[in-house]
Amino acid sequence: MLNKWEGIILRSMPYGESNKIVTLYTREAGKLTAMARGAKKPASRLAAITQPFTHGSFLIQKGRGMGTLEQGEPIDSMRHIREDLEATAYASYVVELIDRLTEDGERSEGIYGLLHEALHAINEQYDPEAIALFVEWKMLPVAGIHPVLHQCANCGATEGEFAFSFKEIGFLCHRCFHIDRYIIRISPTQLKLIRTFYTVPINRVGNLTLKKTTKQFMKKLVRTIYDEQVGIRLKSRSFLDQLESTPELLPRREKTEEQGE
Numbered sequence: 255m256l257n258k259w260e261g262i263i264l265r266s267m268p269y270g271e272s273n274k275i276v277t278l279y280t281r282e283a284g285k286l287t288a289m290a291r292g293a294k295k296p297a298s299r300l301a302a303i304t305q306p307f308t309h310g311s312f313l314i315q316k317g318r319g320m321g322t323l324e325q326g327e328p329i330d331s332m333r334h335i336r337e338d339l340e341a342t343a344y345a346s347y348v349v350e351l352i353d354r355l356t357e358d359g360e361r362s363e364g365i366y367g368l369l370h371e372a373l374h375a376i377n378e379q380y381d382p383e384a385i386a387l388f389v390e391w392k393m394l395p396v397a398g399i400h401p402v403l404h405q406c407a408n409c410g411a412t413e414g415e416f417a418f419s420f421k422e423i424g425f426l427c428h429r430c431f432h433i434d435r436y437i438i439r440i441s442p443t444q445l446k447l448i449r450t451f452y453t454v455p456i457n458r459v460g461n462l463t464l465k466k467t468t469k470q471f472m473k474k475l476v477r478t479i480y481d482e483q484v485g486i487r488l489k490s491r492s493f494l495d496q497l498e499s500t501p502e503l504l505p506r507r508e509k510t511e512e513q514g515e
């Protein structure tokens with residue numbers, strides 16, 4: 255059966271002399287893997303369309319087992335992501351995270367929408383670090399983590415002072431601070447920010463300008479949750495960490511960052 259599906263290339267692996275095996279996340283059929291015959295040859299009509307991050311419409315022959323990618327039409331080749339080191343690094347992180355947390359054949363409009371919005375935002379030169387962070391927060395439920403952020407995770411109170419608890423994975427009100435020795439005290443602004451990162455769609459927050467310290471705080475929280483609760487190691491993360499600790503590689507963004515939220 256031949257299907258025409260809209261999707262984004264997550265991964266592309268050389269296979270044999272001239273083929274590629276591609277992993278796509280499609281709007282209609284979720285994640286799937288397909289053989290792209292001849293795609294390794296530069297002259298192949300499949301060469302460009304099978305590049306990672308490409309958003310396109312794909313003609314896929316589905317049989318038993320792995321499908322075959324017959325044809326593809328680019329919708330957006332994500333040129334900026336491909337040409338900018340920082341954009342590539344964060345887009346790789348987003349794509350790897352989504353790939354690792356999903357299974358072949360699982361279909362989710364929500365995940366497709368998140369992937370689509372995040373890559374387009376990075377490609378349109380929104381702050382890629384912020385976009386990747388939004389994705390990390392929003393993928394928590396897919397990883398099986400449902401942080402309690404609308405009330406105190408212990409007593410359900412919605413009024414009072416709040417702290418973040420890794421033990422409860424969510425907020426604790428001041429009446430319940432004693433149940434976790436390692437709470438992180440947060441300001442009302444930080445509380446709102448955490449809710450925003452978790453719940454507000456990227457197309458509404460992608461253009462927020464975040465201070466470096468804000469991003470570091472949000473990153474520390476979400477990465478601790480992933481490390482302690484999900485336990486996946488992403489290859490693209492060590493590259494990102496190197497990039498972030500070598501700011502001279504990324505001169506152009508540093509100035510605008512301290513100007514506020």
Ligand SMILES: [Zn+2]
Pocket residue numbers: 406407408409410411426427428429430
């Ligand atoms: Zn409480």
